[in-house]
Amino acid sequence: MSAVTIRDLALDFVGATTVRALDGVDLEIGVGSSLALVGESGSGKSTLASVLGRMQPRSASVVRGEIRVAGIDVLALGTSALRRYRRDQLAYIAQDPIGSLDPTMRIGRQLQLVLRSTGQDASTSRQRALLEAMQIENPDRVLPLYPHQISGGMAQRVAIALAMCRKPRLLIADEPTAALDSQVREEVVRLMFEQARSLGTTILWLSHDLPAVARWCDEVAVMYAGRVVERGRAADVLGAPVHPYSRALAATDPSRVRRGDRLASIPGSPPVLHGESAGCAFSARCPVSVAACATTRPQPTSARSSLCIRTDELLRRDSEQRDQDQEVTA
Ligand SMILES: Nc1ncnc2c1ncn2[C@@H]1O[C@H](COP(=O)(O)OP(=O)(O)O)[C@@H](O)[C@H]1O
Ligand SMILES: [Mg+2]
Numbered sequence: 544m545s546a547v548t549i550r551d552l553a554l555d556f557v558g559a560t561t562v563r564a565l566d567g568v569d570l571e572i573g574v575g576s577s578l579a580l581v582g583e584s585g586s587g588k589s590t591l592a593s594v595l596g597r598m599q600p601r602s603a604s605v606v607r608g609e610i611r612v613a614g615i616d617v618l619a620l621g622t623s624a625l626r627r628y629r630r631d632q633l634a635y636i637a638q639d640p641i642g643s644l645d646p647t648m649r650i651g652r653q654l655q656l657v658l659r660s661t662g663q664d665a666s667t668s669r670q671r672a673l674l675e676a677m678q679i680e681n682p683d684r685v686l687p688l689y690p691h692q693i694s695g696g697m698a699q700r701v702a703i704a705l706a707m708c709r710k711p712r713l714l715i716a717d718e719p720t721a722a723l724d725s726q727v728r729e730e731v732v733r734l735m736f737e738q739a740r741s742l743g744t745t746i747l748w749l750s751h752d753l754p755a756v757a758r759w760c761d762e763v764a765v766m767y768a769g770r771v772v773e774r775g776r777a778a779d780v781l782g783a784p785v786h787p788y789s790r791a792l793a794a795t796d797p798s799r800v801r802r803g804d805r806l807a808s809i810p811g812s813p814p815v816l817h818g819e820s821a822g823c824a825f826s827a828r829c830p831v832s833v834a835a836c837a838t839t840r841p842q843p844t845s846a847r848s849s850l851c852i853r854t855d856e857l858l859r860r861d862s863e864q865r866d867q868d869q870e871v872t873a
Pocket of ligand 1 (some may be wrong): 556562563564582583584585586587588589591600602815
């Protein structure tokens with residue numbers, strides 16, 4: 544069974560001008576696996592993460608589609624069922640660690656309340672153990688502190704402890720390390736994944752950090768202009784991407800660029816849609832687009848995971864190129 548199934552999900556932000564933030568998302572995440580959602584800013588990652596918990600802003604309106612988490616029809620839940628769903632299934636870790644904690648409450652008190660609300664042992668020794676599990680060296684010094692008194696890295700560890708002590712089925716982490724420096728970042732990601740793996744929690748990780756994604760995630764979904772344009776095993780999508788946008792994105796990854804080479808950036812910027820995209824939303828920036836790309840909306844097929852009408856052609860060209868390279872070296 545899959546932990547998350549999203550089918551043709553479309554969502555608008557309604558205002559003076561309507562923005563189509565999700566334009567037909569299809570996504571599946573297996574139970575206990577980890578999937579990274581990658582893509583430039585504005586591609587719809589945070590919107591997708593928020594609607595999974597029905598936490599999207601009021602101005603958001605779901606146009607069509609379906610979300611199932613552990614078999615639950617998320618968009619159909621009533622108020623009390625929604626509360627239960629959030630409590631029993633979900634945990635969410637946000638980008639700003641200090642802002643995600645309650646500023647008026649000591650760390651220990653926040654842990655105590657979460658433990659109590661889920662009927663667990665809420666004693667000081669249990670609070671201490673939770674912080675120790677997050678490699679916080681002196682928990683007795685940290686428990687009585689307020690969020691503004693601790694560092695960003697420490698706050699994010701506390702946020703992970705708060706999220707994971709409820710033993711969620713699905714952890715959604717929206718760029719949880721973007722505000723941290725690189726050393727702390729690695730440690731926080733490692734702790735997050737270790738905790739989730741030991742509990743069998745499914746992870747949806749929104750990230751810009753492609754090297755870390757390659758290291759930690761089973762699968763990758765690439766988002767562009769409100770659609771998942773390619774998805775598959777992390778090694779495949781990052782190592783041998785098929786969709787032209789995934790190829791462009793992978794080429795911006797600093798770890799793939801040889802020393803001395805210039806880091807590529809994708810020319811132009813993603814479009815802001817005001818309704819359903821008629822064709823492929825990447826076509827205007829795409830180095831291999833043809834006239835049909837602007838008018839033909841690529842449809843998901845079971846045979847391939849790339850939303851590009853030229854996928855077969857591009858794959859054929861790749862293999863011809865490989866053959867030629869072999870002839871040259873032979
Ligand atoms: N509260 C909002 N009101 C109006 N538009 C929004 C709101 N939040 C996001 N958007 C728009 O939705 C699109 C997707 O944004 P977002 O989900 O934040 O992308 P990402 O997380 O990938 O950077 C963008 O065009 C963004 O401007
Ligand atoms: Mg975001």
